[in-house]
Amino acid sequence: MGEKVILGLSGGMDSAYVAIKLLEMGYDVTAVNIIMCDDCDGSESSRKLAEGLGIKFDVIDARRDFEELVIKPFVSSYVSGVTPNPCVLCNPTVKIGKLFSYMKSHGADYVATGHYAAPVKCGDRWGFAPAKDVGKDQGYFLYALPQEMFPHLLMPLGSVLKNDIKAFFAEENSVITPPKTESTDICFVSGKSYTDIISAYAPLPPSGNFIDEFGTILGVHKGIHNYTVGQRKGLSIALGKPAYVSRIDPVGNTVTLSTGKALVEGFSVKNVNRVVASRLNDGDRFAVRVRYRARPVGCSLANVNDSKINCVFDEPQPPVASGQSAVFYNEDGIIAFGGTIV
Secondary structure, three states: OOOEEEEEOOOOHHHHHHHHHHHHOOOEEEEEEEEOOHHHOOHHHHHHHHHHHOOEEEEEEOHHHHHHHHHHHHHHHHHOOOOOOHHHHHHHHHHHHHHHHHHHHOOOOEEEOOOOOEEEEEOOEEEEEOOOOHHHOOHHHHOOOOHHHHHHEEOHHHHOOHHHHHHHHHOOOOOOOOOOOOOOOOHHHOOOOHHHHHHOOOOOOOOEEEEOOOOOEEEEEOOHHHOOOOOOOOOOOOOOOOEEEEEEEOOOOEEEEEEOOOOEEEEEEEEEEEOOOOOOOOOOEEEEEOOOOOOOEEEEEEOOOOOOEEEEEEEEEOOOOOOOEEEEEOOOOOEEEEEEEO
16 A cells, blocks of 8 residues: 555546546545535535545535635735735645645645645755646745645646646546536635625725825725726726726725836735745845736845845836735745735
């Protein structure tokens, strides 16, 4: 019998592929489905998948923790004019965190997931190298994982292309019926609007004023929870020229709109998790990604301390959104550290 692996099985195509490959490699696999909310309960499809593969199966009901650790902070952020990143919160505390607790309590050796990420060791530290499928790379959402988890992580999709997985299940000799579902980034929002989620937990922010950089009233917004810094579409206001959200003020209940190419020199991050970069100093250089799909841009660090780090762009960039994650990469493209934009 091979080493024991606890596999997070969502019931979708990616985790199904991982299950098959782990079995081919000789691992003793136990599939575990984590129920995080009623609307994203994939336990039955996962159970059938595990039965088809002949592997052990279990379910973790994490709905209460998911609500407290992910959904409520998500709501609190939006009503405060901040744009949250719930997946970054979920991975270490619920999605992967629960699998690790299960691994320890059941005497297993590894946790495996269907993330497109490539754990790699750099000296005495661990980080994430770019996934082979660059367009699917999910390391950005995983930077907050603690170092103690990395030696026990198996993420086979870090070296696989999505198209290869689709081709695999398209073959007639696939050992199971190919799953048609795929996980979504924000699972609890699927099929709903952000307003639906927020209104279930808190009073919706009232309407207020759109203003320009000088405080001139431009019109009425629909509540600050409907906007994020950098947003250009769905503003529902005609100014005669393109505009974007450059600032959200929850105290004054205003949304500032700017036109043209207003740029910023940098920003700050808090809640920093040092990944392969155990030490950070003023002047250290990295490439930083301020949104999941954003292109990494060059920057340097300033005023480094335990509570906050300033990031100075090599060249001015569009405004960044408070609450989003900033992930910093070293010259080899490996995640060095990350934090929350303030």
